[in-house]
Amino acid sequence: MEKELEALQRDLARFERRTRIVWLAGLAAAVIVAVLWSGARQAQSQSASLSTHALVLVDQNNRQRIVLASDTNNRPGIWINDDTGKVRLRFGFGTQPASPLFYLADETERPRVNVGFNVEHGDAQLTLSDPAGTMRTYFGFGVQLQTPQLVLSDERGKDRVYAGWTTGGTPIVDLSDESGTIVWRSGTAGSGGAAPGTGSSSGGSTGTSPGSQHKSGAP
Amino acid sequence: MGPQDIQAMRARLARAERRLRMTSLSWLVAVIAIAVLWIGAQQAQSQSSALVARRIAVQDQNGKDRIVLSFDTNNRPAIWLRDDAGKDRMFIGFGKEVGRPLIGLNDETGRLRLSMGFSIERNTPQVVLLDENGKQRGFLGFAASGAPTPQLDLADEKGTDRIYLGWSTAEKPVVLVSDESGKTLWSAP
Numbered sequence: 001m002e003k004e005l006e007a008l009q010r011d012l013a014r015f016e017r018r019t020r021i022v023w024l025a026g027l028a029a030a031v032i033v034a035v036l037w038s039g040a041r042q043a044q045s046q047s048a049s050l051s052t053h054a055l056v057l058v059d060q061n062n063r064q065r066i067v068l069a070s071d072t073n074n075r076p077g078i079w080i081n082d083d084t085g086k087v088r089l090r091f092g093f094g095t096q097p098a099s100p101l102f103y104l105a106d107e108t109e110r111p112r113v114n115v116g117f118n119v120e121h122g123d124a125q126l127t128l129s130d131p132a133g134t135m136r137t138y139f140g141f142g143v144q145l146q147t148p149q150l151v152l153s154d155e156r157g158k159d160r161v162y163a164g165w166t167t168g169g170t171p172i173v174d175l176s177d178e179s180g181t182i183v184w185r186s187g188t189a190g191s192g193g194a195a196p197g198t199g200s201s202s203g204g205s206t207g208t209s210p211g212s213q214h215k216s217g218a219p
Numbered sequence: 220m221g222p223q224d225i226q227a228m229r230a231r232l233a234r235a236e237r238r239l240r241m242t243s244l245s246w247l248v249a250v251i252a253i254a255v256l257w258i259g260a261q262q263a264q265s266q267s268s269a270l271v272a273r274r275i276a277v278q279d280q281n282g283k284d285r286i287v288l289s290f291d292t293n294n295r296p297a298i299w300l301r302d303d304a305g306k307d308r309m310f311i312g313f314g315k316e317v318g319r320p321l322i323g324l325n326d327e328t329g330r331l332r333l334s335m336g337f338s339i340e341r342n343t344p345q346v347v348l349l350d351e352n353g354k355q356r357g358f359l360g361f362a363a364s365g366a367p368t369p370q371l372d373l374a375d376e377k378g379t380d381r382i383y384l385g386w387s388t389a390e391k392p393v394v395l396v397s398d399e400s401g402k403t404l405w406s407a408p
Contacts, residue, residue: 009228016235023242029249036256049274051284068277068286076277076285076300091300091309100300100308100324115324115333122326124333124348126359139359140348148348148357148373150384163373163382171373171381171396186396187405 073098082107097122106131121146130155145169154178293318302327314339326351341367354378366390375399 054069067079077092086109091102094116101116114127118140125140138151142164149164162174173186277286287299297312310323314336321336334347338360345360358372362385370385383395396405 005225005228012228012232012235016231019235019238019242022246023238026242026245026249029246029253033249033252033256036253036260040256040259048272049276050270050272051276051278053278053280055270055275055277068275068288070277070279070285074279075303076279078286078298078300091298091311093300093302093308098302099326100302102309102322115322115335117324117326117332123350124324126333126346126348139346139357141350141356146350147375150357150359150371150373163371163384165381171375173382173384173394173396186394186407 118143291315317342338363340364343367350376352376362386 054067056064056068057066059065063081063083063085065081067077067081069077069079071077071092073093073095075093075098077090079087079092080089082088084107086105086107088105088107088109089102090105091100093099094101097117097119099117099122101114103111103115104113105111108131110129110131110133112129112131114129116125117123118125120143121141123141123146125138127135127139128137130136132155134153134155134157136153136155138149138153140149141147142149144167145165147165149162151159151164152161154160156178158176158178158180160176162172162176164172166172174182175184177183274287274289276284276288279285283301283305285301287301289297289299291297291312293313293315295313295318297310299307300309302308304327306325306327306329308325308327310321310325312321313319314321317339319337319339319342321334323331323335324333326332328351330349330351330353332349332351334349336345337343338345340363341361343361345358347355347360348357350356354374354376355378356374356376358370358374361367361369365388366386368386368390370383372380372385373382374380377399379397379399379401381397381399383393383397385393387393391408394407395403398404
């Protein structure tokens, strides 16, 4: 009986030690759970706002298709690439001056539609270029007068259609030949054009007034 | 070993049993919590192919937000590009009133100088150029009323249309040149 009790006492002591170890392990597990939990909370809070130096969206083949990052001048830009990895659309800033711009490029990465600001005065402009890179359409402001103008050019870059202001401050529409000679000019008072304005041309009352007003059409 | 020792041993045994019960319960809770967190972590890992956030900012080397992808005050998605001074210079998003897509370019003072988007009235595409005073100087788009015909308008610094290429109300192509008061000086044909 005495021996059995002693054995029981030893077993009990061992049992107590083991229980203590298991309890300590439980405490460690609780700490791990707490750490994981706080990590999960942090991850959750980050999903509301994410800040980074570059963000790249890749396609199923792991190719970069949309890149949000800074250019070599530390200016922000967005590049959108086609299937072959060529930049086809770019939003960003020009090098000099650092004005915002965006362009659409063809499959050779040549910008074909360019929207931004001119270098001289920082006026807004839109240009369209042909496959050779020659600017064929310019919609913006003149460098000298800073008046709005539309210019259509031929494949050599010669201006063939011009709508805008003369240096004398008269609004005109010009058509030119290949050599740049004006072959037709809209008539305005004092400009000596094809049909001198009378101040009340055949417009208005006979139905040749502008189709409508666009003024309220701003987005 | 007397009855007192046996009693003490019984007490120790009862205490050890209680602890074991508590520990077992704690373990059960911990295992459940770890399992839940593990599943969550697995899910989060599988979502890494899609980045989900309400606002994403790309910062420059100085830690300033330069590209912001977020929502405007009307809860419409938008992208803002900012210059070195932190001014919004480009906006890609949706218009305030009817929520149509638009791209806007601002000058260094933050004033809108070029806008590409859709008209409010007819939802037709258009490009608008504005000068440094905010006056609309160039318009390439479609008529806001009547037949939806394309047109080009060039205006002077007061905002008066001086050159018009487009269609007349009689739906014929026309070129008009006007004076400062908006009176037609010349037209063709």
